[in-house]
Amino acid sequence: MNVKIIEIPKITEPRGNLSIIEKDIIPFEINRVYYLYDVPSGSERGGHSHKNLLEFLIALSGSFDVVLNDGKESKTITLNKPYEGLLINPGIWRELNNFSSGSVCLVIASEVYEEEDYIRDFEEFVNFSNCK
Ligand code: TYD
Numbered sequence: 001m002n003v004k005i006i007e008i009p010k011i012t013e014p015r016g017n018l019s020i021i022e023k024d025i026i027p028f029e030i031n032r033v034y035y036l037y038d039v040p041s042g043s044e045r046g047g048h049s050h051k052n053l054l055e056f057l058i059a060l061s062g063s064f065d066v067v068l069n070d071g072k073e074s075k076t077i078t079l080n081k082p083y084e085g086l087l088i089n090p091g092i093w094r095e096l097n098n099f100s101s102g103s104v105c106l107v108i109a110s111e112v113y114e115e116e117d118y119i120r121d122f123e124e125f126v127n128f129s130n131c132k
Pocket of ligand 1: 034048
């Protein structure tokens with residue numbers, strides 16, 4: 001599946017840790033950053049795929065599950081480390097669930113927001129991915 005866990009460099013010190021995302025660890029030009037927070041327990045986010053967009057997800061705080069599907073197989077990745085990010089290439093259906101209390105999901109994206117880039121219907125996604 002066209003996703004990858006990428007380690008984010010960290011500097012650990014007794015007075016606290018610091019992680020750095022410089023452009024060389026992300027394989028796309030950054031055009032947007034957004035974040036999910038105050039997600040109520042039991043809530044689900046995502047539920048779509050993208051035609052062209054690449055995203056890099058990080059659990060800045062707490063944890064959540066990312067359920068991925070490429071039209072053929074499904075897998076779940078738990079993000080729970082602020083020094084680890086998940087690269088999701090285009091053409092992958094993603095659902096985010098199981099958010100822990102106080103969790104924050106940072107998303108770094110390759111493009112500005114464009115609703116036309118979304119596929120929000122799962123059946124349409126499966127048909128779209130099988131046509132490729
Ligand atoms: P949505 O894509 O449903 O969020 P998620 O996939 O995280 O569950 O987006 C929620 C709303 O926010 C929707 O009306 C679109 C809007 N939105 C923007 O205006 N800009 C953005 O960059 C994003 C990610 C969403």
